[in-house]
Amino acid sequence: MNKECVFITGATGFIGSHIAEKLIEQNIYNIVAIVREDVNYKNTEQLKTKEVILVKGEFHNKKTVLDIFEKFPIAYVIHCAALRGTGAGLQHLYEQVNVKGTQILLEASLEHRIKRFIFCSSVGVLGTIPQKVPADIDTVLAPDNDYHNSKAKAEQTVQEFVKKGLDAVIIRPTITYGKNDNGFSSILIKLIRRRMLVLPSHDTKIHLLDVEKLAEVFSFFLSADIKKSNVFVIADKQSIILSRLADLIYFNFYKKKYPRMLKIPDICFSVANLIFKFIKNEKWSVRMQLLSKDWYYLPTQPDSGNNFEFSDTEKKFTAYLEAITDEK
Numbered sequence: 001m002n003k004e005c006v007f008i009t010g011a012t013g014f015i016g017s018h019i020a021e022k023l024i025e026q027n028i029y030n031i032v033a034i035v036r037e038d039v040n041y042k043n044t045e046q047l048k049t050k051e052v053i054l055v056k057g058e059f060h061n062k063k064t065v066l067d068i069f070e071k072f073p074i075a076y077v078i079h080c081a082a083l084r085g086t087g088a089g090l091q092h093l094y095e096q097v098n099v100k101g102t103q104i105l106l107e108a109s110l111e112h113r114i115k116r117f118i119f120c121s122s123v124g125v126l127g128t129i130p131q132k133v134p135a136d137i138d139t140v141l142a143p144d145n146d147y148h149n150s151k152a153k154a155e156q157t158v159q160e161f162v163k164k165g166l167d168a169v170i171i172r173p174t175i176t177y178g179k180n181d182n183g184f185s186s187i188l189i190k191l192i193r194r195r196m197l198v199l200p201s202h203d204t205k206i207h208l209l210d211v212e213k214l215a216e217v218f219s220f221f222l223s224a225d226i227k228k229s230n231v232f233v234i235a236d237k238q239s240i241i242l243s244r245l246a247d248l249i250y251f252n253f254y255k256k257k258y259p260r261m262l263k264i265p266d267i268c269f270s271v272a273n274l275i276f277k278f279i280k281n282e283k284w285s286v287r288m289q290l291l292s293k294d295w296y297y298l299p300t301q302p303d304s305g306n307n308f309e310f311s312d313t314e315k316k317f318t319a320y321l322e323a324i325t326d327e328k
């Protein structure tokens with residue numbers, strides 16, 4: 001029997017590469033991936049060695065996308081590519097890449113009557129720090145920077161296409177960790193390893209996500225029955241206290257706990273946050289908030305009778321740390 005075709009965007013990125021890896025391993029689908037010419041050459045070369053059909057181009061170029069849909073019998077779309085992060089003053093780029101790009105993919109998907117569109121959003125649509133914790137799918141959207149805004153707008157566009165008849169699922173992952181991570185967790189590891197991270201004096205509760213579990217979630221939702229909401233908040237089984245995570249990381253390298261003297265009053269984080277906001281350094285302003293406030297979620301279970309065993313952060317993060325230490 002012919003395999004159905006999954007079209008994936010962002011397969012050269014951290015999360016997308018794990019999803020592509022998962023689908024390759026399952027060997028159920030043909031995979032078509034769009035990659036930018038020469039941008040992430042190393043990752044593209046890696047995909048080339050696998051059974052992935054690579055198409056060069058920008059996913060937010062209408063003609064390129066229409067050509068792909070004409071050429072391949074796309075049955076599913078996993079839309080993972082995005083301009084990510086929190087750079088200030090890039091509003092037009094977020095709009096063009098994250099919002100318009102999503103719309104172009106949605107239009108082609110509706111026109112070609114694909115079976116399902118899966119959009120990788122972010123818990124950032126609830127704000128860097130959600131208005132209530134634990135946050136869940138009923139928590140009000142409160143995007144607080146250009147990146148989060150673009151994700152919220154893209155979600156809204158997805159829902160407009162659902163009304164037009166497209167079958168679509170929105171996945172909202174929390175901050176994700178694992179092999180090839182290039183975001184918050186990898187910065188955390190670097191800072192803790194160099195004893196450069198000062199912790200807030202109170203126990204901040206944070207909630208991360210194992211990238212391998214997230215890849216499983218995407219693969220599951222290609223065929224899962226969705227009866228109620230099409231929006232899913234995805235996170236590990238439980239939150240973790242930041243100082244406990246610091247201990248895990250430090251122990252991995254030095255076999256002892258993270259020095260307790262590296263703690264400062266919470267007010268220092270609020271002041272630092274204001275300073276970073278003032279000098280328009282959104283990246284560090286967000287980091288100050290993530291380090292000093294609680295952000296945790298109620299992961300959504302699918303309503304198709306198939307419950308996920310979400311990952312245990314302590315176990316999976318330790319395994320991730322051991323793997324990166326072995327690599328060095």
Ligand SMILES: NC(=O)c1ccc[n+]([C@@H]2O[C@H](COP(=O)([O-])OP(=O)(O)OC[C@H]3O[C@@H](n4cnc5c(N)ncnc54)[C@H](OP(=O)(O)O)[C@@H]3O)[C@@H](O)[C@H]2O)c1
Nearest residue numbers: 010012013014015036039040080081082083122173175176
């Ligand atoms: N990482 C997290 O903790 C996290 C948490 C929540 C949600 N998310 C969401 O998960 C998705 C994947 O994130 P990630 O962590 O894997 O990010 P990533 O490593 O930065 O990968 C982003 C992907 O999008 C592509 N991309 C970026 N800018 C582009 C542009 N201007 N034009 C075309 N393609 C572009 C990249 O292509 P190149 O390789 O060519 O640069 C790459 O394949 C995103 O939608 C993000 O919003 C991530």
